């Protein structure tokens with residue numbers, strides 16, 4: 001059975017005044033332009049065309065609200081770090097994001113989407129800071145994992161994990177909207193965030209005592 005049989009697009013907002021009523025619970029999805037946010041939303045909700053995906057960065061320009069079930073929402077936020085967008089437009093996004101993260105009562109946590117091949121950019125760090133500013137949990141999806149071999153993806157995961165704060169507020173996993181790897185784990189994380197729970201760290205891919213996850217093997 002579908003995970004979210006009633007999922008639907010709710011509304012878009014280009015200003016704080018246009019946000020839907022601040023009741024119930026919601027989880028925000030953020031990440032650099034083209035990182036794969038919309039694809040991740042579609043994979044997790046099992047609805048191909050729900051969030052619009054695009055080969056050209058900056059496709060998502062509004063805050064797009066999706067209702068998973070009554071009172072439970074997912075928000076696709078505009079990509080950040082999109083160099084080709086004029087300064088004024090970028091300032092507008094900055095104000096929108098700061099206002100959203102600062103004041104949204106129903107916000108329970110954030111999913112930060114990063115391309116596994118170049119995670120934790122300066123922009124990503126800014127976003128992590130913004131998303132954790134009210135001590136709300138963050139779950140990172142290292143997406144497009146299908147672009148790397150298993151060994152390299154595992155190394156990327158460990159590399160990111162080592163750089164995260166040790167308090168457990170920020171967790172991380174590998175993900176691929178294309179292969180489906182990590183989709184179920186991501187859905188579990190989303191549910192925990194919506195329920196106001198922290199996400200317990202799950203082991204990095206195949207942690208195999210026989211050493212199957214050693215660099216150069218299985219990659």
Ligand SMILES: Nc1nc2c(ncn2[C@@H]2O[C@H](COP(=O)(O)OP(=O)(O)OP(=O)(O)O)[C@@H](O)[C@H]2O)c(=O)[nH]1
Pocket residue numbers: 031032033034035036037038039040052053054055056057058059060061078079080143144145146147175176177178179
């Ligand atoms: N190989 C691979 N490509 C992916 C994956 N996820 C997304 N892509 C591709 O990456 C591009 C951008 O994906 P989107 O989901 O539109 O990215 P976005 O973060 O929503 O982009 P903006 O809305 O522009 O900020 C598209 O061409 C996708 O097909 C993945 O898991 N693997």
Ligand SMILES: [Mg+2]
Pocket residue numbers: 037038039052053054059060076
């Ligand atoms: Mg998008």
